[in-house]
Amino acid sequence: MASPEIDEFEHLIFDWEDGTLDATGIARLRDLLRTSPSVRKLYVERQMLGAMLKLEGDAGIAAPDVEHVGLKAATSSSAEQDTRGQFDSAEDPADLPFMLHSREQIGEATNPRYASLLFVVAVSVLVCVVLTRWMLVESRLQSAGQRVPAANDVLPEKQEATSAGIAVMTRLVDVEWQESERQFTVGDAVSVGVVGLESGVAQIEFFCGATVILEGPARLVLESSTIARLKSGRLRAQVPPAARGFQIHADELRVVDLGTEFGVAVNDGEADVQVFDGEVELYQSNGEQRLVTAGNAITRAVGGVVEAAQLTPDEYLGLEALDERVRNQKQGRYQRWLGHSMELRKDPRVITYYSMEQDRYWNRKLASSVVPENRDLDGAIVGAKRVVGRWPEKSGVEFKRPGDRVRVNIPGQFGSLTFACWVKIDSLDRWYNSLFLTDSYQRGEPHWQILDTGQLFFSVRLGGGPGKGHHKVLSPPFWDASLSGRWLHLATTYDVETKTTTHFLNGEKLSEERIPDQLFVQQTCIGKATIGNWSSPTRPEADFAIRNLNGSMDEFVLFRDALKPDEIRALFIQGSP
Amino acid sequence: MKDTEQTEFFVQHLTECQGRLFGYIYSMLGEHSRAMDVVQETNLVLWRKKDEFRSGAPFMPWALAIARFQVLAHVRDQGRDKCLLDSELVAALSEETEQQVDELETMRTALRKCMSDLPREKKGLLQLRYYHSMPIAEIADSMGRNVNAVKVALLRLRRGLADCMHRRMLEG
Structure with a gap:
């Protein structure tokens, strides 16, 4: 009944969904999709079926008698762990998970589904309102500061959706802004872009949870809620466990945090990294990688040579000292x-x-x-x-x-x-x-x-x-x-x-x-x-x-x-x- | 107040289209949590642009057009490592998907009927894979069966479900 092409496609897409398809398989899958209209049609059907099953799943899990699994069980990995945990410990492993969703629940899925969707909508609308208003101010402030986000001809929507900001400016002391850059006030959202200090100190809190104290003169390029590039100047980063993986790039040096407090300084092509607490991973452009632990420091010369250096924590303004100044x-x-x-x-x-x-x-x-x-x-x-x-x-x-x-x-x-x-x-x-x-x-x-x-x-x-x-x-x-x-x-x-x-x-x-x-x-x-x-x-x-x-x-x-x-x-x- | 009414109307539309939005976006991305992210992003954009939507105009095509933009943006940002479809394929598949999404609610009714006809262990298998996104290897492990057997069973089940839905939908 099914052509070999269709058969092949069904296996490939199945593996892809499972995350077990290799690169060759993926390339073949893309080829099939590109060349065969019937494969494309089937792809949509299968995906739609997957989507509907997901929707049913979300609905069933929100039903009251499986409350303990939690609202987000279908998506959250920890909830999956729970389910699996029960599964493993059950006397009859084949039975238990099936009881999670009885026949009646499937039939009655409409109401909880609707309720959970309403919840999703309510939350997302709330988030929307907050974000939207935020973005409005953002754009207003940006236009006031003569800074327009880079034009994106093809996909304007994306540009807007990501301009919500990736960090918040939480404290400013005696700040003079670099003339060409945006001026912030305390409480402003900070989008992808440059924070340029002529002098003074700025405390920036990234949405991932990391806090950076930037001492002017300095230029920091915020690239995402977890990555910033220090062009020049000095910063101290405090990274709680929740924000582990936060990165500071200094020239071609990448400092990846492993839950800690560290300082980075960039000056005339030289970069210093000092670890005050915890440890960081250091990636160099030549692929070399090293761990720097608390109490240690390295310096990278203009030529790229990295060597151990003296720890000088006092040179990096910390949160407490900043508080004093505030x-x-x-x-x-x-x-x-x-x-x-x-x-x-x-x-x-x-x-x-x-x-x-x-x-x-x-x-x-x-x-x-x-x-x-x-x-x-x-x-x-x-x-x-x-x-x-x-x-x-x-x-x-x-x-x-x-x-x-x-x-x-x-x-x-x-x-x-x-x-x-x-x-x-x-x-x-x-x-x-x-x-x-x-x-x-x-x-x-x-x-x-x-x-x-x-x-x-x-x-x-x-x-x-x-x-x-x-x-x-x-x-x-x-x-x-x-x-x-x-x-x-x-x-x-x-x-x-x-x-x-x-x-x-x-x-x-x-x-x-x-x-x-x-x-x-x-x-x-x-x-x-x-x-x-x-x-x-x-x-x-x-x-x-x-x-x-x-x-x-x-x-x-x-x-x-x-x-x-x-x-x-x-x-x-x-x-x- | 007029604005309030307009907003309520909009929220109603937005609520009603969530399933179809998810259907469309999931079809394009094929991964639950990323699809949810893009649904949220799309909601955000829809909400922001709500003033551009006039109450007389059909809501769904407008929402889908925006969803497509968001999918394209996501595909572009995540790149080929993470996404099966590239922007060219998204474009090629969008029309078919939009047509099928249109019938999503009818299909879901059909699906529920077909599911309720399934024997319990088959339903359980589907639930593990699709409701809980459990990898095949783990399902196999937990059932004490080999991976290939589970895979074949699921493939058959899926085909069977799709056929059943077709029949049900023809019956109306």
């Missing part, structure tokens, strides 16, 4: 902010200012920092918790529950306004997430909030007919999950001279928009208002009555003037954590 830096930055804050309090343009400097945790009053002192401007904390702010020395207010808020009352009439705050957003749960909202929304009253799309939203009420009573100015989306938990500086200016509203993120202009004459309001006012929520909305039945922020704020300032971009920039720089 703390010093933080302390320095806090002091810098404090100095700036003291000046800000005296600025006559300040309407109200909550510096939240050293407020007591039990104090439910949010003291206004304006000088000269005006206790009428103090805010009342409702529900919200006192938390640590940008630095351990500084406090902030955390908004979590729908009731959490800070109430303020700011009398007076104004023209131009500037809102600025340091905020840490955990997530944007509401359609409207409040930064600062006046209680009512009457003529001249401003609303400052963030949409769930991650866009800053600012409007001043004109009054008049419903819906038409204001001109809303939206920034492009600036927030996504990758910024979750990071301190951000947000500012918006309302300039009555130029009739423009401008949004800023971290001292940089996000967008600027001129307000149409018919919707422009010259005179502004605040009155009773709420930070981090919305109080007594005029229509309690309205859909969007809940506008609480999910996050923390540790500084808020309102000016009776539209600050210039460089002034906004200064607020950011002086307060940068």
